[in-house]
Amino acid sequence: MLKIxxxxxxxxxxxxxxKDFIQLLSCYKEMPEIHLLNVQLxxxxxxSSFIDSESIAQYHQDEGMERLTAAxxxxxxAGISHQFHIIVGxxxxxxxxxxxxxLFDRIVIGPRGVSAIKGLLLGSVTNKVVQFSTIPxxxxx
Amino acid sequence: MGIDSxxxxxxxxQIIAIDIxxxxxxxxxxxxxxxRLPKEQRNRVxxxxxxxxxxxxxxxxxxxxxxxxMPYLKIVxxxxxxxxxxxxxxxxxxxxxHEIAASTSLIAAIKTIIIADAVMSLDNVIAIAGAAKDSxxxxxxxxxxxxxxxxxxxxxxxxxMERFPLVIIVGAGLLGWIAGGMTVTDVITREWVxxxxxxxxxxxxxxxxxxxxxxxxxxxxxARIKPAAMIDLAxxxxx
Numbered sequence: 001m002l003k004i005x006x007x008x009x010x011x012x013x014x015x016x017x018x019k020d021f022i023q024l025l026s027c028y029k030e031m032p033e034i035h036l037l038n039v040q041l042x043x044x045x046x047x048s049s050f051i052d053s054e055s056i057a058q059y060h061q062d063e064g065m066e067r068l069t070a071a072x073x074x075x076x077x078a079g080i081s082h083q084f085h086i087i088v089g090x091x092x093x094x095x096x097x098x099x100x101x102x103l104f105d106r107i108v109i110g111p112r113g114v115s116a117i118k119g120l121l122l123g124s125v126t127n128k129v130v131q132f133s134t135i136p137x138x139x140x141x
Numbered sequence: 142m143g144i145d146s147x148x149x150x151x152x153x154x155q156i157i158a159i160d161i162x163x164x165x166x167x168x169x170x171x172x173x174x175x176x177r178l179p180k181e182q183r184n185r186v187x188x189x190x191x192x193x194x195x196x197x198x199x200x201x202x203x204x205x206x207x208x209x210x211m212p213y214l215k216i217v218x219x220x221x222x223x224x225x226x227x228x229x230x231x232x233x234x235x236x237x238x239h240e241i242a243a244s245t246s247l248i249a250a251i252k253t254i255i256i257a258d259a260v261m262s263l264d265n266v267i268a269i270a271g272a273a274k275d276s277x278x279x280x281x282x283x284x285x286x287x288x289x290x291x292x293x294x295x296x297x298x299x300x301x302m303e304r305f306p307l308v309i310i311v312g313a314g315l316l317g318w319i320a321g322g323m324t325v326t327d328v329i330t331r332e333w334v335x336x337x338x339x340x341x342x343x344x345x346x347x348x349x350x351x352x353x354x355x356x357x358x359x360x361x362x363x364a365r366i367k368p369a370a371m372i373d374l375a376x377x378x379x380x
Contacts, residue, residue, distance in 0.1 A: 045230075
């Protein structure tokens with residue numbers, strides 16, 4: 001069975017990409033195994049010297065669940081079974097490493113909702129994933 | 142330093158940036174310390190936490206200005222700022238990290254917040270005082286700007302950093318820049334620099350900014366999350 005990783009950040013663009021991908025799913029002969037992944041940026045600076053790591057993990061988990069809500073709803077509505085994951089780290093690095101480690105066959109990702117100029121300056125997560133992934137990436141536009 | 146000078150407006154921008162980065166950090170700590178409290182208690186503790194953060198800043202700033210006029214203290218302040226800048230760039234440690242008791246009780250949450258407020262207010266005040274270059278007006282401005290950031294800032298600052306990861310690097314560099322400025326305006330260095338090496342007035346800030354960003358980035362890269370150490374926080378919820 002094809003194993004597909006869908007990184008999700010909860011933005012409108014990301015949710016749209018999920019919706020579009022659900023449309024595409026009927027093209028697959030056999031239903032692929034779908035995993036949603038939300039990557040939480042680590043908190044910087046002083047926070048970790050005052051707050052215990054368990055509370056921080058809890059915070060990331062709550063935030064991650066919130067970001068995943070819409071995508072999970074779309075999946076449920078379409079009757080697609082899926083798993084989901086929340087990991088803390090640099091988004092692009094984590095997506096690429098996770099896909100490799102868990103032996104995914106494909107990463108499906110939408111372009112983030114930034115304008116061309118901002119995207120150029122900041123280097124979007126999508127660009128980095130496309131550049132560094134050793135696994136085929138499907139860009140849903 | 143008058144309202145019409147570029148120097149003044151640069152200082153204003155610096156102060157706003159510092160307040161966002163350091164005040165936002167403070168706000169995040171307050172919010173996280175209260176997460177496990179019951180809702181009614183939580184709002185009250187957040188209120189007093191924010192109140193304390195602001196009160197400590199106001200108290201400290203008056204000491205800071207007179208203290209920084211004493212010999213050597215600007216240099217000490219500069220070293221502190223370098224440290225704060227480097228620390229700003231460090232992501233939260235992985236798993237084992239710090240062993241701090243989770244604040245599930247009201248008292249523990251208050252204790253966490255008081256300590257955090259005191260430490261982080263000191264950071265913020267030294268940075269504001271350094272950027273304000275002895276102008277009382279700018280110091281007060283810095284305080285006023287930091288208030289809404291601490292009160293409403295935690296979500297805002299987190300979103301901002303997520304959208305523009307550069308913010309944090311710029312913030313750290315800025316702290317280095319201000320530290321560099323402080324080393325050449327200390328009572329004991331100022332005259333010598335003015336007479337013999339006025340170029341140091343911009344060389345030092347640039348060097349210190351570069352130093353902070355490179356040391357901070359280097360340390361963060363060493364602590365970078367290894368793929369093997371990835372922890373799936375949704376593991377339990379999945380089944």
